[in-house]
Amino acid sequence: MHAIAVSKSLWWYTARAGGLTAWWLVALTVFWGLMLSTRVTRGKPTPAWLLDLHRFMGGLAVIFTVVHIAGLMGDKWIKLQVADLAIPMHAKFKPGALAWGVIAVYLMVAIELTSLFMKHLPRKLWRAIHSTAFALFLMTTVHAFAAGSENKNVAVQWTALSFAAIFTFLMVYRAFLPSRFRLLNGQFPDAPALG
Numbered sequence: 001m002h003a004i005a006v007s008k009s010l011w012w013y014t015a016r017a018g019g020l021t022a023w024w025l026v027a028l029t030v031f032w033g034l035m036l037s038t039r040v041t042r043g044k045p046t047p048a049w050l051l052d053l054h055r056f057m058g059g060l061a062v063i064f065t066v067v068h069i070a071g072l073m074g075d076k077w078i079k080l081q082v083a084d085l086a087i088p089m090h091a092k093f094k095p096g097a098l099a100w101g102v103i104a105v106y107l108m109v110a111i112e113l114t115s116l117f118m119k120h121l122p123r124k125l126w127r128a129i130h131s132t133a134f135a136l137f138l139m140t141t142v143h144a145f146a147a148g149s150e151n152k153n154v155a156v157q158w159t160a161l162s163f164a165a166i167f168t169f170l171m172v173y174r175a176f177l178p179s180r181f182r183l184l185n186g187q188f189p190d191a192p193a194l195g
């Protein structure tokens with residue numbers, strides 16, 4: 001009896017675990033990106049693996065978002081249609097809360113694709129799209145709290161609060177850094193090349 005109940009809920013557990021993992025990975029990727037762009041590591045040559053880690057976490061976030069969505073599609077109780085995944089406000093189940101997730105996926109795909117083809121794109125365009133990553137974090141946070149079952153979970157609440165505070169601090173700090181023009185023109189020879 002118990003085994004049947006667990007297997008019926010397996011898709012739902014997969015969706016929730018995938019969603020939470022993807023959200024944490026989005027937060028860590030943004031954090032790592034800000035660490036690179038604020039040159040917190042300035043003063044020492046930055047090893048290439050630090051940038052690789054940022055890319056790797058971003059890629060993993062995409063993979064766990066796919067796990068999240070696959071779990072939702074398999075869940076017989078929510079009964080999501082393909083159109084619910086593609087069109088904001090289309091779903092019958094919590095349409096507003098899900099719309100944040102749908103838009104976040106579009107943003108995530110745009111950030112990931114432009115990063116993969118970065119070398120073929122104007123740098124300004126790439127940067128404009130890449131800097132929407134903070135908005136991506138905000139959207140997935142609103143989505144997680146509005147749609148999810150774990151919004152009363154203290155670990156989830158603390159994750160949201162601490163990452164939001166750290167990001168705000170790092171972005172203000174970055175605003176007071178010398179302009180990127182100077183950074184990129186060799187004023188700080190040790191600064192890592194952003195990729």
Ligand code: HEM
Pocket residue numbers: 015016017019020021022023026061065068069072078084085086098101102103104105108140143144145147148149150151
């Ligand atoms: C097509 C896009 C998406 C749809 C339709 C969608 C749908 C849903 C639904 C129905 C839930 C509620 C699950 C429950 O009952 O607990 C949920 C929760 C959640 N979603 Fe999404 N989602 C999408 C995209 C995303 C993305 C891009 C992320 C993060 C990167 C994300 C992270 C989360 C998290 C963290 C939860 C809370 C899990 C919990 O509290 O157990 N979702 N989503």
